[in-house]
Amino acid sequence: NAGVMQNPRHLVRRRGQEARLRCSPMKGHSHVYWYRQLPEEGLKFMVYLQKENIIDESGMPKERFSAEFPKEGPSILRIQQVVRGDSAAYFCASSPPLKEDGYTFGSGTRLTVV
Amino acid sequence: QKEVEQNSGPLSVPEGAIASLNCTYSDRGSQSFFWYRQYSGKSPELIMSIYSNGDKEDGRFTAQLNKASQYVSLLIRDSQPSDSATYLCAVSNSGGSNYKLTFGKGTLLTVNP
Numbered sequence: 001n002a003g004v005m006q007n008p009r010h011l012v013r014r015r016g017q018e019a020r021l022r023c024s025p026m027k028g029h030s031h032v033y034w035y036r037q038l039p040e041e042g043l044k045f046m047v048y049l050q051k052e053n054i055i056d057e058s059g060m061p062k063e064r065f066s067a068e069f070p071k072e073g074p075s076i077l078r079i080q081q082v083v084r085g086d087s088a089a090y091f092c093a094s095s096p097p098l099k100e101d102g103y104t105f106g107s108g109t110r111l112t113v114v
Numbered sequence: 115q116k117e118v119e120q121n122s123g124p125l126s127v128p129e130g131a132i133a134s135l136n137c138t139y140s141d142r143g144s145q146s147f148f149w150y151r152q153y154s155g156k157s158p159e160l161i162m163s164i165y166s167n168g169d170k171e172d173g174r175f176t177a178q179l180n181k182a183s184q185y186v187s188l189l190i191r192d193s194q195p196s197d198s199a200t201y202l203c204a205v206s207n208s209g210g211s212n213y214k215l216t217f218g219k220g221t222l223l224t225v226n227p
């Protein structure tokens with residue numbers, strides 16, 4: 001029973017490029033959560049998605065960031081026109097409906113903008 | 115603005131000692147509390163959850179919750195060098211967004227052989 005899978009593990013982008021981060025939830029899980037960990041900062045909630053629906057995107061920066069969780073395939077966190085301040089570790093977690101326990105996170109994607 | 119505060123450390127203890135990690139939170143309506151362990155360069159790993167006042171023990175770990183004081187702690191008995199990591203306190207939001215966790219910045223624990 002594979003855990004939450006994220007890829008790529010490491011991603012290097014030049015300023016102005018696009019970054020696409022992928023998250024495949026655990027089998028049977030239909031809820032996905034994205035968090036960002038900036039250097040020397042705590043984990044910050046970004047977005048909560050269910051299949052084909054964005055439930056809460058209150059933690060997403062207003063511009064350049066978007067997320068989706070299609071009916072088929074992984075959840076995608078997309079960052080357009082990346083800037084150096086986007087360099088961070090991005091973690092995804094998943095859960096079944098109505099689960100109130102803490103999440104299990106994937107291994108994360110470490111984005112470096114050069 | 116919901117906040118979770120932790121002493122950043124580093125907290126240094128000798129092998130075999132008890133490590134005590136503390137956390138306070140601002141959202142009085144929070145119902146769920148978690149401790150995660152994060153090794154350098156790795157993802158956070160859930161090690162304890164606690165939902166009601168009092169103590170909860172799991173092996174060498176004991177979580178303590180005092181909702182009146184808005185205080186959560188984690189005790190690690192018989193500390194081992196492999197326990198050296200950053201420990202993150204996380205608190206669920208109250209109300210309809212209880213799926214959302216607010217994390218502290220973490221306490222760096224070093225266990226010296």
